[in-house]
Each structure stands twice: as C-alpha cells, then as structure tokens.
Amino acid sequence: MSTTQTAKSAKDPKPSDAVQVATDEASADAKPKPGGIKGLVAWVQQSRPVRVFQNYGNNGGPLLASGMSYQAVFAIFAALAATFSIFGLALASNPQLQQAIIDQLNTSVPGLIGPDGAIKPDALTNATPALGWTGVIAVAGLIFTAVGFLGSTRSAIRLIFNLPGPKTNFVLLKLRDFGLAIAFAILLLISAGMSIASSSALGFVFGLFGWDQSSPAAEIIARIVGLLLVYVFDTIVLAGVYRVLSGVPIPFQQLLQGAALGAVAMGILKVLGSSLLGGATKNPLLASFAVIIGILIWFNLICQVLLIFASWIQVSMADAHIDPRNLSPEEAEREALQTEAEAHRAALVAQRTQVEAELERAHGLRAVNLRRTLRRLDRELAHEPVDPDIATSTPAAAPPPPK
Numbered sequence: 177m178s179t180t181q182t183a184k185s186a187k188d189p190k191p192s193d194a195v196q197v198a199t200d201e202a203s204a205d206a207k208p209k210p211g212g213i214k215g216l217v218a219w220v221q222q223s224r225p226v227r228v229f230q231n232y233g234n235n236g237g238p239l240l241a242s243g244m245s246y247q248a249v250f251a252i253f254a255a256l257a258a259t260f261s262i263f264g265l266a267l268a269s270n271p272q273l274q275q276a277i278i279d280q281l282n283t284s285v286p287g288l289i290g291p292d293g294a295i296k297p298d299a300l301t302n303a304t305p306a307l308g309w310t311g312v313i314a315v316a317g318l319i320f321t322a323v324g325f326l327g328s329t330r331s332a333i334r335l336i337f338n339l340p341g342p343k344t345n346f347v348l349l350k351l352r353d354f355g356l357a358i359a360f361a362i363l364l365l366i367s368a369g370m371s372i373a374s375s376s377a378l379g380f381v382f383g384l385f386g387w388d389q390s391s392p393a394a395e396i397i398a399r400i401v402g403l404l405l406v407y408v409f410d411t412i413v414l415a416g417v418y419r420v421l422s423g424v425p426i427p428f429q430q431l432l433q434g435a436a437l438g439a440v441a442m443g444i445l446k447v448l449g450s451s452l453l454g455g456a457t458k459n460p461l462l463a464s465f466a467v468i469i470g471i472l473i474w475f476n477l478i479c480q481v482l483l484i485f486a487s488w489i490q491v492s493m494a495d496a497h498i499d500p501r502n503l504s505p506e507e508a509e510r511e512a513l514q515t516e517a518e519a520h521r522a523a524l525v526a527q528r529t530q531v532e533a534e535l536e537r538a539h540g541l542r543a544v545n546l547r548r549t550l551r552r553l554d555r556e557l558a559h560e561p562v563d564p565d566i567a568t569s570t571p572a573a574a575p576p577p578p579k
Contacts, residue, residue: 245475251325276368410439438485
C-alpha cells in the first residue's frame with residue numbers, strides 16, 4: 177500500500193466504508209447483553225472505579241506510591257528545617273501565626289509536630305537562622321532534598337498517564353519545582369492566615385448572638401469551617417500537582433473533578449488519621465521508632481490517594497476521547513497513518529503465514545495457486561513502507577522465499 181493511497185483513503189473514505197462502520201455499530205448495539213451474574217460482572221468491570229484501579233495497578237501505582245512516601249519523609253523534615261531556618265525570626269514575632277502553621281501541618285501529617293511527635297515545637301521555633309556560608313549551604317542542601325520529592329511526584333503522575341518524562345532542561349525543571357515549592361509554602365501561610373481569620377470571625381459571630389464558644393454546637397461549627405478550609409487548600413494543591421507539576425495538559429472539567437474527589441479522600445484520611453495510625457504506632461515492638469513508622473504509613477496512604485485520582489483523571493480523559501499527549505493535527509494524522517499501515521502489514525503477515533502453512537500440505541494445482549499467492553504477498557510486503565509519513569522510505573526486507 178503506497179503512502180498516497182493510504183493518505184487518500186484516510187482523508188476521503190468511501191461510502192462503503194461508512195456503511196460498514198454504521199453496520200458494525202448497529203450490530204454491536206443490537207447484540208444482546210449478558211444477564212444475571214455475567215451481566216453484573218461485565219457491568220462492574222466496565223464501571224469507572226474498577227477501570228481506575230486497573231489503570232492504577234497496571235502502571236505500577238502501589239510501587240510508585242511506596243517510593244514517593246519514602247522520599248516524602250526526608251522531604252518534609254528537610255522542608256521544615258529549611259523554612260524555619262529562613263523565616264524563623266519572622267515567625268517568632270507572630271506566635272499566633274506560628275501556632276496556626278503548626279496546627280495546619282499536624283492536620284496534614286498527624287503526629288509530625290508535638291510533645292510526642294517526631295519534631296518538638298521548641299526545636300522548630302528555636303531553629304538557628306541560616307547565617308553565613310555554612311548555613312546557606314546547609315539550607316541549599318535541605319531545599320534540594322525537599323524539591324527532589326516534587327520531581328519524583330511528577331514522574332509518577334506521568335507514568336500513570338502512560339507518558340514519558342518531560343523534555344524540559346533539567347535545570348529549568350528544578351527551578352520550576354523550586355518555584356512550585358515556594359507557591360505551596362505560600363498557600364500554607366494563606367491557609368494558616370485564613371484559619372486565624374475564620375476563628376476570629378466565628379468568635380465575633382458567636383458574640384453577636386450570645387453563644388458560648390465552648391458549647392458543643394459552637395465547636396461543631398468551628399470544626400466544619402476548619403474542614404472546609406482544609407478541603408479548599410487540598411483541592412488547590414492537588415490541582416496544581418496534577419496540572420502544573422506534572423505538565424500534563426488536563427482540561428479544566430476533568431482536573432476539577434479529580435482534584436475535588438482527591439481532596440475529599442484526603443479529608444477523610446485526615447479526620448480518621450489518629451485511628452488509622454493507632455494500631456501501627458502502639459505496637460510495643462515498634463515503640464522506639466513508632467512515630468517515624470506512623471508518618472511513613474501516612475505518606476504512603478496520601479501518595480496512593482494522589483496517584484489513584486490521577487488515574488481517575490486519566491480514565492475520565494480517555495472516556496472523553498482526550499489524548500493527554502496533546503498531539504498537533506499533523507502528529508495525529510501521522511499516527512493514524514502509522515497505525516493503519518501497521519495493521520495492514522500485520523494482516524499481510526498473518527495471511528502469508530496461513531498460506532505458507534497450507535502450502536506444506538497442498539499438492540498439484542492447489543500448490544501452484546498457493547505459491548502464486550505467496551509471491552504476491554511477498555511483493556506487497558516488500559513495498560510496504562516502514563514510515564507512512566515518508567513517501568520515499570526504504571522498503572522493508574522481504575520474507576524468505578517459499579520452499
């Protein structure tokens with residue numbers, strides 16, 4: 177099949193082709209669907225949640241989440257050390273903001289900061305500022321460790337989307353990751369500030385109505401407002417991770433849906449965090465490093481949620497026939513021609529194999545006809561282009577002559 181003929185048939189389909197396609201679709205719709213247990217199993221297998229977990233598992237999601245969680249443990253300690261070394265003096269002058277940030281971090285990572293946590297609050301608040309070349313180099317190493325987690329996260333998300341790594345220069349990628357790390361830190365500060373503002377606003381509203389702030393109803397309302405703020409913060413962060421960090425061109429509808437659902441799952445984990453980690457951290461055999469084990473388990477759960485809903489976005493885009501590779505029209509046409517040429521060549525090879533098998537058992541006139549057919553197939557395979565986008569491509573090597 178020549179390139180000109182392939183392109184012409186791809187651009188100007190014959191009426192018979194359209195009729196055949198319509199006939200196939202009609203027959204598929206008219207085909208009776210299985211009922212009973214088989215129908216239920218088929219329906220479950222075609223449901224989106226099942227396909228999401230299949231895509232997540234087929235692309236190594238659990239293994240990727242384990243690697244991410246391991247690196248996240250080092251990244252979070254490095255990020256906290258670097259942040260409080262740089263901004264420690266500014267935060268020390270505002271104890272309320274400092275406490276709000278610590279509360280926000282403890283909500284995101286249970287058991288991270290506290291008297292019984294992995295980090296004592298005094299160790300952060302009394303951190304030595306990064307003064308001098310030694311301090312600057314140490315902070316730079318901490319920042320590089322923290323930013324490395326973002327690079328691993330980008331690679332994992334792109335693997336879930338079946339995409340190769342970005343072609344951007346390594347230095348530019350690290351600079352972009354550093355910028356995103358700063359953006360996430362600013363979001364954390366904004367979230368902490370909103371938490372303080374919401375507490376003050378609720379106190380003002382309760383005072384207007386004469387409600388006791390320590391009453392159960394007031395505590396429930398404050399808890400709901402706090403969870404909503406965390407939910408908004410998580411949704412924005414997830415959207416930034418999926419779209420900006422990974423570099424995958426995700427449409428807004430699929431992005432918002434995946435980020436919002438992922439934030440709900442993370443919110444449930446945060447509400448149940450102490451209960452989920454209680455069994456692992458109370459094991460007497462793990463008492464000496466129970467806090468680190470708990471944090472590692474927590475990050476594994478969070479990373480799995482992140483990748484599962486990346487898979488949700490990928491399946492949603494596939495259902496909407498959206499290619500995450502963002503191909504240009506020329507690239508899409510070339511891929512279509514390549515796929516058609518490969519299918520045609522595979523059909524010729526299969527036909528040749530069948531004719532060759534029949535030839536071994538044939539005799540007389542039947543064998544003569546089969547040899548003639550075999551030579552014709554060899555000629556077609558010899559003239560089949562390797563790349564349909566190049567008209568003068570080198571012909572593929574012909575199969576060995578028939579015996």
